[in-house]
Amino acid sequence: MRRSLMTAVSFVMLLFLFGCSVLGVNVSDAAGPTEVGFPVLPDINVYPSNVVIGVSGPYSTKERMVEEAILGCARLVALSEALAVDNRVVTQWDSKKGLRSFATEGNAYFDDSSLAEIIGRLVILEIIFDKEAGAVVVACDGTHKPDDRPYVGSLGPDGKPQWLTNIPKSEAYRFGVGSSGSYRFLNDSLEAADFEAAQNLLDRHADQLYAKGFTKTVQNQTETRMETGIYQASKALLQGFMVVSRYHDQETNTYWSLVAVPK
Amino acid sequence: MLHILKLIALWRFCMKGRVVLIGVALVLILSGCTTGKSMDKVEPAKAVVLGMDGIPQPDWVYKTVSAQDRHYESGYGKMTDRQISIKRATVEAKNKIAEWVSTQVKEVIVTYVNDAGSGADRQTLDAMEAISLQVAEATLSGVTTEEMWIDAEGGVWVLCSIPLDNIEKNFEPAAAAVAEAFSENEAADAANAKMKDSFAAILKKSTN
Numbered sequence: 001m002r003r004s005l006m007t008a009v010s011f012v013m014l015l016f017l018f019g020c021s022v023l024g025v026n027v028s029d030a031a032g033p034t035e036v037g038f039p040v041l042p043d044i045n046v047y048p049s050n051v052v053i054g055v056s057g058p059y060s061t062k063e064r065m066v067e068e069a070i071l072g073c074a075r076l077v078a079l080s081e082a083l084a085v086d087n088r089v090v091t092q093w094d095s096k097k098g099l100r101s102f103a104t105e106g107n108a109y110f111d112d113s114s115l116a117e118i119i120g121r122l123v124i125l126e127i128i129f130d131k132e133a134g135a136v137v138v139a140c141d142g143t144h145k146p147d148d149r150p151y152v153g154s155l156g157p158d159g160k161p162q163w164l165t166n167i168p169k170s171e172a173y174r175f176g177v178g179s180s181g182s183y184r185f186l187n188d189s190l191e192a193a194d195f196e197a198a199q200n201l202l203d204r205h206a207d208q209l210y211a212k213g214f215t216k217t218v219q220n221q222t223e224t225r226m227e228t229g230i231y232q233a234s235k236a237l238l239q240g241f242m243v244v245s246r247y248h249d250q251e252t253n254t255y256w257s258l259v260a261v262p263k
Numbered sequence: 264m265l266h267i268l269k270l271i272a273l274w275r276f277c278m279k280g281r282v283v284l285i286g287v288a289l290v291l292i293l294s295g296c297t298t299g300k301s302m303d304k305v306e307p308a309k310a311v312v313l314g315m316d317g318i319p320q321p322d323w324v325y326k327t328v329s330a331q332d333r334h335y336e337s338g339y340g341k342m343t344d345r346q347i348s349i350k351r352a353t354v355e356a357k358n359k360i361a362e363w364v365s366t367q368v369k370e371v372i373v374t375y376v377n378d379a380g381s382g383a384d385r386q387t388l389d390a391m392e393a394i395s396l397q398v399a400e401a402t403l404s405g406v407t408t409e410e411m412w413i414d415a416e417g418g419v420w421v422l423c424s425i426p427l428d429n430i431e432k433n434f435e436p437a438a439a440a441v442a443e444a445f446s447e448n449e450a451a452d453a454a455n456a457k458m459k460d461s462f463a464a465i466l467k468k469s470t471n
Contacts, residue, residue, distance in 0.1 A: 089354050102342065102351060156316075165316050167411065179346050196346060203353045204408040211361030211403065230358045234406075 035246045036161055040130040042138055045153075048146030049242065051125065052076040056134035057185035065135035066127060072187065073139040074118040075110075079241050084109040085202045086235040095226040106199045133186045150260045151175070151244050161247050163258045173260040175244070176201035182253045193257040194243060201241075201261060206234035315413040323422045324412060333424045335409070336360045341418035348419040349411065356423035357406055364403065364430055405429045431463055 035041045044053055054072030056065040087106040094100050118141070126138040140146075150173040153161045168175050178196025183189045213230045240262040247256040312320035322328075328335040336359035340351025403425060410422040 089350070091351070091354060099342075102347070104347075104350060165318075165413070179344075200346075200349070203350060206357075206406050207404060209357060209361075209403045209406045211358055213358050213362060230354060232354055232357060234357075 036155065036159075036248070038246065038248050040128060040133050040136060041246065042126065042128070042136065044243065044245065045149055047125075047138065047140075047149075049149050050141045050144035050146050052139055052141065052243075054137045054139065055187040055190060056136075057187040058132065058134045062129065062135065065129070066137060068187075069127075069135040069137035070119060070122065070124070070139065071115070073122055073137055074115045075112075076243065077118045077122070077141050078110050078112060078115060081114075081239070082111060083198060083238040083241045084235070085198050085238060086233070087199055087202055089230070089232045091230050093228045096223065106195075106202070108195055108198055149244060150242070151258070153245050153258070160249070161245060161256075161258075163245065164247065164256060168258075170260075170263075172263060174201060174205055174263050175258060175260050176204060177256065177258055179254050179256045182255065189255040190246065190257070193246070193255040194259065197243075197257040197259040198238065198241065201238060201259060202234055202236045205236065207236040209234045312414075314415055315417065318412065320414070321410060321412050323410060324420050328422065328424075330424075332428070333426055334360065334363060334430075335422060335424045336363065337420060337422050339418060339420050341416065345413075345417070345419065348417070349421065352411075352419045352421040353408060353423065356408075356421050360406060360423060360425050361403060364425075367430075403429065404432075 035043050041055070042053060044051070052073045054069040054074075054076065056068035056072065059065045059068060085106065085108045087104065089102075089104045091102045092100045121141060121143055122139040123142055124137060124139050126136075128136040128138075130136065150170060151163070151168045153163050153168075156162045156165070163175070163177065167177055176197045176199075178193050178198070178200050180189055180192035180196055183192060210233045211230070212232075213228065215226065215228045218225050218227060238261045242260055243257055244260050245258040247258075248254075249256065314320055323335070323337055328337075336356045338352040338354065338356030338359065340348040340353075340355060342348045342351050406423055406425045408421050409424050412420045414420065
């Protein structure tokens with residue numbers, strides 16, 4: 001009893017240190033409605049668009065987990081303000097041997113200099129603890145309007161979200177889907193899936209695209225074949241980036257993210 | 264008595280005739296004989312190809328899509344997983360768009376050189392070639408994935424597009440560079456304007 005009281009006092013101290021608002025925080029070991037395939041991750045669709053969910057991953061203390069989860073929330077808010085993504089692809093194809101190479105490299109950049117300021121304006125709504133996820137913090141960015149979320153998905157007959165096979169279409173938003181294999185910690189798997197979804201947004205709409213290709217015919221005494229090579233570089237600045245939905249496919253242990261940006 | 268027998272025979276004959284008539288009518292109905300329709304109006308049934316999750320194959324997979332203000336290209340990819348297949352298909356579609364733009368630009372440059380009557384000027388031709396390469400490799404803006412379809416085997420098809428206005432905008436700096444290269448030519452300004460016009464015309468023509 002005394003120990004849990006000490007822990008609670010530590011949380012409050014920690015949150016005050018971070019400058020977050022903690023009024024009416026619900027601290028629990030179990031979530032309400034959750035994202036499909038996640039036992040602990042709250043369903044983001046029950047919250048307005050200015051709410052984010054941060055996941056810490058396991059750390060040695062609860063204080064540290066909450067700290068990391070709040071940082072995760074602030075990072076999502078920073079990503080929504082501006083996220084620059086780029087991608088380069090090199091591929092080579094041969095008429096005899098088929099696809100010989102396909103290499104891709106992508107990056108995403110955001111401004112992390114304002115994280116402290118963002119943390120200061122977050123209002124913590126809920127904290128959930130889980131053995132695998134660590135701390136899950138639901139926080140609201142009070143400076144943004146609480147709009148409706150861009151898409152509320154439904155499940156297909158196979159029990160999987162329909163956005164896995166049919167990317168939603170909207171006049172107001174552009175959507176991207178990304179997936180990732182499982183990393184050791186849940187937060188890393190989620191971040192990797194979010195990154196792939198941002199890259200998918202770039203694939204779907206590039207502000208700038210540089211493309212160079214070549215095709216040559218190789219002819220010698222024994223054979224005649226054709227070679228094709230492509231180099232492409234693209235980039236885009238995503239503003240208003242948000243994670244719309246998540247799914248964990250337990251059969252393949254794959255994490256999926258659906259993200260959106262306003263058009 | 265004889266009259267009665269004759270009447271019975273006549274009745275039997277009539278009955279036989281009626282049976283024959285009914286039989287003929289049945290044969291005509293069963294053989295599907297129609298008198299008001301001509302056979303050449305019947306269209307053959309179109310086979311519907313179903314993709315993953317039973318989604319029918321869209322027309323753009325096998326047909327060229329055209330519009331007044333956009334250019335479309337499709338791409339296909341089948342790799343180890345869905346994510347990379349989408350990327351591969353998108354790369355192919357975007358490359359087709361880049362190649363198409365490059366071809367349009369080269370066509371304009373050739374037309375321009377012929378019109379300007381500079382065929383014999385080696386230096387000018389070299390400059391034109393360098394500029395045309397520069398334009399053909401120019402960065403394209405606003406390339407967007409419009410549609411995606413996954414076939415039954417997991418191969419991914421994507422349809423990408425680019426607004427024609429964006430291509431014209433990309434062409435402007437290069438057109439200005441061409442005008443500069445031809446500054447000694449008295450007809451440079453007029454030819455440059457003509458080149459821009461012909462580029463716009465070729466873009467419009469090729470979408471129809």
